[in-house]
Amino acid sequence: MNRKVGLFFGTFNPIHIGHLIIANHMAEFSDLEEIWLVVTPHNPLKKKSTLLENHHRLEMVYKACANFERLKPSNIEFGLEQPNYTVKTLLHLQEKYPTNEFCPIMGEDNLKSLHKWKNYEVILENHQIYVYPRISAEKVQNQFKNHPKITRVAAPVMEISSTFIRKAIAEGKNISPMLPEEVWDYIKLMNFYKKKTV
Structure with missing residues (x-):
């Protein structure tokens, strides 16, 4: 019997409690045995903006997952040719x-x-996709409504975003409850997301 592993992709810039709540919910309340948090590398063709270096974001994911036996950080995409596709x-x-x-x-x-993803039919043919609810979800394509390869899991709806966290840190706000303690400590130690002074 194959082991079912959920792949939770993200830039995790930074990883926050919303990510952890969803990943842990998938591990505990679905038939997925492990969740790998796959850190998406920086696309060299895109403007870097506020995206931290790959190794820093991976380090924060390691720190965030340390106390969760079934959540595993993954850097699998770091070695793949860029730009990369999920397929x-x-x-x-x-x-x-x-x-x-x-x-x-x-x-x-x-x-x-x-339906706009590269080779999405191949993904659906060979893989089960697990979907969690989002408040911002608009009308889903009819072809995916009751698709046998799409499993919906009633995870808590999270409205925390990494964008909000980065902005708040730049403004000097204390948003420590939104981050795992070790991640918050690492961000402070490394002075990440602070407003650059000229």
């Missing part, structure tokens, strides 16, 4: 770990653009 990551993982069954996890708002 390529899934193929790479399946070759590397043939006894695992990999299942992408996405918010309901991403489901509406799934």
